[in-house]
Amino acid sequence: MKRAWVILACAALGCPSPAPKRAALSPITGAPPARRLEVVNSEEKHAITVSSGVAFAVMVSDTCDATSSPTLAIADPSILREHPLARGPSKRAFALVAVRAGTTTVTIKAECATQAYEVTVLPQ
Amino acid sequence: MRTLLAGCFTALVAVGCGAGGRPELSSAGVMAARPQCGALNVACVGQKLDAPIALGSAVELDVRYQIGGSSGPPTVLESADPAVLVVEGSRLKAVGAGASAVLFIGPDKAVLDFLHLWVEPATELRIMRYSSSGTLLGRVQSSIKLLVHDELLVSIEPFAKGQPLLGSFKLEPNVSGNTVAIVPDSVSGWHRVVARSPGPSQVKFSALGLTTDWAIEVMP
Numbered sequence: 001m002k003r004a005w006v007i008l009a010c011a012a013l014g015c016p017s018p019a020p021k022r023a024a025l026s027p028i029t030g031a032p033p034a035r036r037l038e039v040v041n042s043e044e045k046h047a048i049t050v051s052s053g054v055a056f057a058v059m060v061s062d063t064c065d066a067t068s069s070p071t072l073a074i075a076d077p078s079i080l081r082e083h084p085l086a087r088g089p090s091k092r093a094f095a096l097v098a099v100r101a102g103t104t105t106v107t108i109k110a111e112c113a114t115q116a117y118e119v120t121v122l123p124q
Numbered sequence: 125m126r127t128l129l130a131g132c133f134t135a136l137v138a139v140g141c142g143a144g145g146r147p148e149l150s151s152a153g154v155m156a157a158r159p160q161c162g163a164l165n166v167a168c169v170g171q172k173l174d175a176p177i178a179l180g181s182a183v184e185l186d187v188r189y190q191i192g193g194s195s196g197p198p199t200v201l202e203s204a205d206p207a208v209l210v211v212e213g214s215r216l217k218a219v220g221a222g223a224s225a226v227l228f229i230g231p232d233k234a235v236l237d238f239l240h241l242w243v244e245p246a247t248e249l250r251i252m253r254y255s256s257s258g259t260l261l262g263r264v265q266s267s268i269k270l271l272v273h274d275e276l277l278v279s280i281e282p283f284a285k286g287q288p289l290l291g292s293f294k295l296e297p298n299v300s301g302n303t304v305a306i307v308p309d310s311v312s313g314w315h316r317v318v319a320r321s322p323g324p325s326q327v328k329f330s331a332l333g334l335t336t337d338w339a340i341e342v343m344p
Contacts, residue, residue: 029163032240035223053205055225055238057164083227086234087164095235097204097225124208124222 021113023062023070028093031056036122047118048106050098057085060092064112076104080119142308142315144280144295144331145181146288147254162237166191167199167228169239173290176242177209177218178282180332181291184215187228189236199236202227208243218243218291246282246289249329249336253278254314267339270304270319279313280329280336298328303342
Protein backbone atom coordinates (compact mmCIF):
# COMPACT_ATOMS: atom_id res chain seq x y z
CA MET A 1 0.00 0.00 0.00
CA LYS A 2 2.85 2.36 1.00
CA ARG A 3 4.72 1.51 -2.22
CA ALA A 4 1.66 2.34 -4.30
CA TRP A 5 1.53 5.79 -2.66
CA VAL A 6 5.20 6.36 -3.52
CA ILE A 7 4.58 5.41 -7.17
CA LEU A 8 1.54 7.69 -7.31
CA ALA A 9 3.48 10.56 -5.72
CA CYS A 10 6.36 10.11 -8.20
CA ALA A 11 3.96 10.05 -11.10
CA ALA A 12 2.33 13.26 -9.88
CA LEU A 13 5.43 15.21 -8.81
CA GLY A 14 8.17 13.69 -10.98
CA CYS A 15 10.93 11.66 -9.32
CA PRO A 16 14.54 11.75 -10.59
CA SER A 17 15.29 8.87 -12.92
CA PRO A 18 18.39 6.80 -12.08
CA ALA A 19 21.60 7.89 -13.80
CA PRO A 20 22.17 6.03 -17.09
CA LYS A 21 24.74 3.28 -16.88
CA ARG A 22 27.60 4.16 -19.19
CA ALA A 23 31.18 3.19 -19.97
CA ALA A 24 33.69 5.03 -22.14
CA LEU A 25 37.38 5.09 -22.93
CA SER A 26 39.61 8.14 -23.33
CA PRO A 27 43.16 8.27 -24.71
CA ILE A 28 45.87 9.42 -22.32
CA THR A 29 48.69 9.39 -24.88
CA GLY A 30 48.76 10.60 -28.48
CA ALA A 31 50.04 9.45 -31.86
CA PRO A 32 53.55 10.32 -33.12
CA PRO A 33 53.94 13.06 -35.75
CA ALA A 34 52.22 12.39 -39.09
CA ARG A 35 50.22 9.52 -37.60
CA ARG A 36 46.55 9.64 -36.59
CA LEU A 37 44.66 8.83 -33.40
CA GLU A 38 41.08 9.96 -32.96
CA VAL A 39 38.61 8.71 -30.34
CA VAL A 40 34.96 9.77 -30.76
CA ASN A 41 32.73 9.64 -27.67
CA SER A 42 29.39 11.14 -28.72
CA GLU A 43 25.76 10.17 -28.21
CA GLU A 44 25.51 9.04 -31.82
CA LYS A 45 28.89 7.41 -32.33
CA HIS A 46 31.69 5.67 -30.47
CA ALA A 47 34.67 5.14 -32.73
CA ILE A 48 38.44 4.97 -32.86
CA THR A 49 40.54 5.81 -35.92
CA VAL A 50 44.24 5.08 -35.63
CA SER A 51 47.23 4.57 -37.92
CA SER A 52 48.84 1.15 -38.17
CA GLY A 53 51.88 0.77 -35.91
CA VAL A 54 50.60 3.27 -33.32
CA ALA A 55 50.27 2.29 -29.66
CA PHE A 56 48.24 4.42 -27.25
CA ALA A 57 47.16 4.25 -23.65
CA VAL A 58 43.52 4.61 -22.65
CA MET A 59 41.67 5.03 -19.37
CA VAL A 60 38.25 3.42 -19.03
CA SER A 61 35.58 5.21 -17.02
CA ASP A 62 32.10 3.98 -16.12
CA THR A 63 29.15 4.90 -13.91
CA CYS A 64 29.18 1.55 -12.11
CA ASP A 65 30.40 0.92 -8.61
CA ALA A 66 33.76 2.50 -7.80
CA THR A 67 35.29 -0.96 -7.38
CA SER A 68 34.26 -2.01 -10.89
CA SER A 69 37.08 -3.53 -12.97
CA PRO A 70 36.11 -3.11 -16.61
CA THR A 71 37.65 -5.29 -19.30
CA LEU A 72 38.16 -4.78 -23.04
CA ALA A 73 37.18 -7.35 -25.66
CA ILE A 74 38.55 -6.99 -29.19
CA ALA A 75 36.77 -8.76 -32.06
CA ASP A 76 39.90 -9.18 -34.23
CA PRO A 77 43.16 -9.09 -32.25
CA SER A 78 45.15 -9.37 -35.49
CA ILE A 79 44.06 -5.77 -36.22
CA LEU A 80 44.05 -4.25 -32.72
CA ARG A 81 45.74 -5.72 -29.64
CA GLU A 82 45.08 -4.91 -26.00
CA HIS A 83 47.42 -5.14 -23.03
CA PRO A 84 46.88 -4.13 -19.41
CA LEU A 85 48.92 -1.08 -18.52
CA ALA A 86 51.22 -1.29 -15.51
CA ARG A 87 50.17 2.05 -14.09
CA GLY A 88 49.86 1.97 -10.30
CA PRO A 89 46.89 0.32 -8.62
CA SER A 90 44.38 1.32 -11.33
CA LYS A 91 42.91 -1.56 -13.30
CA ARG A 92 41.25 0.85 -15.71
CA ALA A 93 44.27 1.65 -17.87
CA PHE A 94 45.09 -0.28 -21.02
CA ALA A 95 47.48 -0.07 -23.95
CA LEU A 96 45.94 -0.52 -27.40
CA VAL A 97 48.16 -1.40 -30.34
CA ALA A 98 47.14 -0.92 -33.98
CA VAL A 99 48.79 -3.90 -35.67
CA ARG A 100 47.57 -3.76 -39.27
CA ALA A 101 45.06 -1.94 -41.45
CA GLY A 102 41.44 -3.06 -41.19
CA THR A 103 38.28 -2.65 -39.14
CA THR A 104 37.24 -4.29 -35.90
CA THR A 105 35.43 -3.47 -32.67
CA VAL A 106 36.55 -3.03 -29.11
CA THR A 107 33.94 -3.47 -26.41
CA ILE A 108 34.17 -2.22 -22.85
CA LYS A 109 32.59 -4.71 -20.48
CA ALA A 110 31.90 -3.09 -17.13
CA GLU A 111 29.72 -4.54 -14.35
CA CYS A 112 26.77 -2.30 -15.17
CA ALA A 113 27.31 -1.32 -18.82
CA THR A 114 28.89 -2.29 -22.10
CA GLN A 115 30.01 0.03 -24.86
CA ALA A 116 31.28 -0.96 -28.30
CA TYR A 117 33.64 1.19 -30.40
CA GLU A 118 34.06 0.81 -34.16
CA VAL A 119 37.79 0.72 -34.82
CA THR A 120 39.41 1.68 -38.12
CA VAL A 121 43.13 1.03 -38.43
CA LEU A 122 44.60 3.05 -41.29
CA PRO A 123 47.50 1.71 -43.40
CA GLN A 124 51.12 2.87 -42.83
CA MET B 125 80.30 -11.34 -36.92
CA ARG B 126 83.61 -13.12 -36.26
CA THR B 127 82.97 -15.41 -39.22
CA LEU B 128 82.00 -12.42 -41.33
CA LEU B 129 85.24 -10.60 -40.51
CA ALA B 130 87.40 -13.67 -41.12
CA GLY B 131 85.72 -14.13 -44.51
CA CYS B 132 86.33 -10.51 -45.42
CA PHE B 133 90.06 -10.63 -44.56
CA THR B 134 90.66 -13.73 -46.61
CA ALA B 135 88.73 -12.45 -49.60
CA LEU B 136 90.21 -8.96 -49.82
CA VAL B 137 93.76 -7.83 -49.39
CA ALA B 138 94.19 -4.82 -47.10
CA VAL B 139 90.46 -4.39 -46.71
CA GLY B 140 88.32 -5.33 -43.75
CA CYS B 141 84.55 -5.63 -43.56
CA GLY B 142 82.73 -4.27 -40.59
CA ALA B 143 79.70 -2.49 -39.41
CA GLY B 144 78.51 0.75 -40.91
CA GLY B 145 76.55 3.45 -39.15
CA ARG B 146 77.16 6.01 -36.46
CA PRO B 147 79.86 4.81 -34.03
CA GLU B 148 78.60 3.59 -30.67
CA LEU B 149 78.97 6.12 -27.87
CA SER B 150 80.99 5.37 -24.78
CA SER B 151 79.05 5.10 -21.52
CA ALA B 152 80.19 8.64 -20.68
CA GLY B 153 78.73 9.82 -23.97
CA VAL B 154 75.52 7.92 -23.31
CA MET B 155 75.01 9.61 -19.97
CA ALA B 156 75.71 13.01 -21.49
CA ALA B 157 73.10 12.44 -24.20
CA ARG B 158 69.58 13.46 -23.33
CA PRO B 159 67.67 10.19 -23.06
CA GLN B 160 64.62 9.46 -25.15
CA CYS B 161 61.78 8.32 -22.90
CA GLY B 162 58.59 6.44 -23.69
CA ALA B 163 55.10 7.91 -23.87
CA LEU B 164 54.55 7.15 -20.16
CA ASN B 165 58.02 8.28 -18.99
CA VAL B 166 58.72 4.90 -17.38
CA ALA B 167 61.25 3.50 -19.84
CA CYS B 168 64.06 5.57 -21.29
CA VAL B 169 66.77 4.50 -23.69
CA GLY B 170 70.41 5.30 -23.11
CA GLN B 171 71.15 6.36 -26.65
CA LYS B 172 69.99 9.23 -28.81
CA LEU B 173 67.01 8.33 -30.97
CA ASP B 174 67.05 11.62 -32.81
CA ALA B 175 66.41 10.26 -36.32
CA PRO B 176 64.68 7.45 -38.20
CA ILE B 177 66.37 4.05 -38.40
CA ALA B 178 67.82 3.17 -41.80
CA LEU B 179 65.82 0.49 -43.59
CA GLY B 180 67.87 -2.73 -43.55
CA SER B 181 69.85 -1.79 -40.44
CA ALA B 182 69.44 -2.71 -36.78
CA VAL B 183 69.45 -0.85 -33.47
CA GLU B 184 70.33 -2.31 -30.09
CA LEU B 185 68.12 -0.57 -27.52
CA ASP B 186 69.76 0.22 -24.20
CA VAL B 187 66.63 0.44 -22.02
CA ARG B 188 66.69 2.00 -18.54
CA TYR B 189 63.67 2.24 -16.25
CA GLN B 190 62.72 4.91 -13.76
CA ILE B 191 60.11 3.35 -11.47
CA GLY B 192 59.73 4.77 -7.97
CA GLY B 193 60.55 2.11 -5.36
CA SER B 194 61.68 -0.52 -7.88
CA SER B 195 64.59 -1.42 -10.04
CA GLY B 196 63.89 -2.04 -13.69
CA PRO B 197 61.80 -5.23 -13.97
CA PRO B 198 62.52 -8.08 -16.38
CA THR B 199 61.18 -6.91 -19.70
CA VAL B 200 60.60 -8.13 -23.22
CA LEU B 201 60.24 -5.87 -26.25
CA GLU B 202 57.42 -6.25 -28.73
CA SER B 203 56.87 -4.52 -32.05
CA ALA B 204 53.47 -3.06 -32.87
CA ASP B 205 53.97 -3.62 -36.60
CA PRO B 206 56.35 -6.47 -37.48
CA ALA B 207 56.21 -5.36 -41.12
CA VAL B 208 58.22 -2.28 -40.01
CA LEU B 209 60.28 -3.42 -37.01
CA VAL B 210 61.19 -6.95 -35.96
CA VAL B 211 62.34 -7.54 -32.37
CA GLU B 212 65.20 -9.95 -31.67
CA GLY B 213 65.88 -9.73 -27.94
CA SER B 214 66.87 -6.12 -27.36
CA ARG B 215 67.75 -5.65 -31.03
CA LEU B 216 65.35 -4.03 -33.49
CA LYS B 217 65.66 -4.85 -37.18
CA ALA B 218 64.24 -2.24 -39.53
CA VAL B 219 62.48 -4.31 -42.21
CA GLY B 220 59.95 -1.88 -43.70
CA ALA B 221 59.48 1.87 -44.13
CA GLY B 222 57.00 3.53 -41.77
CA ALA B 223 56.48 3.93 -38.04
CA SER B 224 55.95 1.33 -35.35
CA ALA B 225 55.62 1.41 -31.61
CA VAL B 226 57.94 -0.74 -29.52
CA LEU B 227 56.31 -1.94 -26.31
CA PHE B 228 58.20 -2.64 -23.10
CA ILE B 229 56.29 -5.53 -21.52
CA GLY B 230 56.80 -6.56 -17.90
CA PRO B 231 56.68 -10.00 -16.28
CA ASP B 232 52.87 -9.96 -15.83
CA LYS B 233 52.37 -9.12 -19.54
CA ALA B 234 51.48 -5.55 -18.58
CA VAL B 235 52.86 -2.74 -20.73
CA LEU B 236 55.33 -0.60 -18.79
CA ASP B 237 55.83 1.92 -21.57
CA PHE B 238 56.09 2.27 -25.33
CA LEU B 239 58.01 4.32 -27.86
CA HIS B 240 57.36 5.06 -31.54
CA LEU B 241 60.24 4.60 -33.97
CA TRP B 242 60.48 5.49 -37.65
CA VAL B 243 62.13 3.52 -40.43
CA GLU B 244 63.28 5.27 -43.61
CA PRO B 245 65.22 4.01 -46.64
CA ALA B 246 68.68 5.56 -46.96
CA THR B 247 69.31 7.59 -50.09
CA GLU B 248 73.01 8.29 -49.57
CA LEU B 249 76.08 7.01 -47.73
CA ARG B 250 78.43 9.67 -46.38
CA ILE B 251 81.99 9.19 -45.18
CA MET B 252 82.45 11.05 -41.89
CA ARG B 253 85.85 11.68 -40.28
CA TYR B 254 86.45 11.49 -36.52
CA SER B 255 89.41 12.49 -34.37
CA SER B 256 91.28 9.77 -32.48
CA SER B 257 89.31 10.82 -29.38
CA GLY B 258 86.03 10.24 -31.20
CA THR B 259 85.04 13.82 -31.99
CA LEU B 260 83.24 14.23 -35.30
CA LEU B 261 85.42 16.40 -37.54
CA GLY B 262 83.13 16.50 -40.56
CA ARG B 263 82.30 14.97 -43.90
CA VAL B 264 85.21 13.65 -45.93
CA GLN B 265 85.72 15.07 -49.42
CA SER B 266 85.18 12.71 -52.34
CA SER B 267 88.84 12.98 -53.38
CA ILE B 268 91.71 13.35 -50.90
CA LYS B 269 95.50 13.18 -50.67
CA LEU B 270 97.42 11.44 -47.87
CA LEU B 271 101.08 10.95 -47.01
CA VAL B 272 102.50 7.48 -46.44
CA HIS B 273 101.66 6.33 -42.87
CA ASP B 274 98.81 8.81 -42.51
CA GLU B 275 95.80 7.30 -40.79
CA LEU B 276 92.17 8.49 -40.80
CA LEU B 277 89.36 7.32 -38.54
CA VAL B 278 86.09 7.30 -40.50
CA SER B 279 82.58 5.94 -40.32
CA ILE B 280 80.15 5.36 -43.17
CA GLU B 281 76.80 6.81 -42.22
CA PRO B 282 73.43 6.61 -44.00
CA PHE B 283 71.36 9.69 -44.82
CA ALA B 284 67.88 10.13 -46.28
CA LYS B 285 67.30 13.39 -48.14
CA GLY B 286 69.92 15.11 -46.00
CA GLN B 287 68.75 13.66 -42.67
CA PRO B 288 71.15 11.36 -40.81
CA LEU B 289 69.76 7.91 -40.03
CA LEU B 290 70.34 5.53 -37.13
CA GLY B 291 71.31 1.88 -37.17
CA SER B 292 74.22 -0.44 -37.74
CA PHE B 293 74.54 -2.59 -40.84
CA LYS B 294 76.92 -4.81 -42.77
CA LEU B 295 79.40 -2.67 -44.68
CA GLU B 296 81.54 -3.95 -47.56
CA PRO B 297 84.61 -1.84 -48.37
CA ASN B 298 86.52 -2.50 -51.57
CA VAL B 299 89.88 -0.97 -52.49
CA SER B 300 91.49 -1.04 -55.91
CA GLY B 301 95.24 -1.30 -55.51
CA ASN B 302 97.24 -1.77 -52.32
CA THR B 303 98.29 1.77 -51.51
CA VAL B 304 95.77 2.07 -48.65
CA ALA B 305 94.37 -0.40 -46.13
CA ILE B 306 90.96 -0.16 -44.53
CA VAL B 307 90.67 -1.85 -41.18
CA PRO B 308 87.60 -2.02 -38.92
CA ASP B 309 88.26 -0.29 -35.59
CA SER B 310 87.67 -2.05 -32.29
CA VAL B 311 84.72 0.30 -31.78
CA SER B 312 81.82 -0.77 -33.98
CA GLY B 313 81.12 1.68 -36.77
CA TRP B 314 84.61 3.12 -37.14
CA HIS B 315 87.17 2.18 -39.78
CA ARG B 316 90.84 3.09 -39.96
CA VAL B 317 92.15 4.14 -43.35
CA VAL B 318 95.94 3.71 -43.44
CA ALA B 319 98.14 5.04 -46.25
CA ARG B 320 100.74 2.33 -47.00
CA SER B 321 102.59 3.24 -50.20
CA PRO B 322 102.54 6.00 -52.82
CA GLY B 323 99.98 5.84 -55.61
CA PRO B 324 96.29 6.30 -56.38
CA SER B 325 93.49 4.16 -54.91
CA GLN B 326 89.79 4.01 -55.49
CA VAL B 327 87.72 3.00 -52.44
CA LYS B 328 84.12 1.83 -52.63
CA PHE B 329 81.88 1.38 -49.60
CA SER B 330 78.69 -0.63 -50.21
CA ALA B 331 75.81 -1.00 -47.75
CA LEU B 332 72.02 -0.87 -47.64
CA GLY B 333 71.87 -1.17 -51.44
CA LEU B 334 73.98 1.99 -51.89
CA THR B 335 77.60 2.64 -52.84
CA THR B 336 79.87 5.59 -52.23
CA ASP B 337 83.18 6.16 -53.98
CA TRP B 338 86.29 7.71 -52.51
CA ALA B 339 89.44 8.60 -54.45
CA ILE B 340 92.62 8.57 -52.34
CA GLU B 341 96.04 9.53 -53.65
CA VAL B 342 98.95 8.63 -51.39
CA MET B 343 101.91 10.97 -51.84
CA PRO B 344 105.50 9.81 -51.29
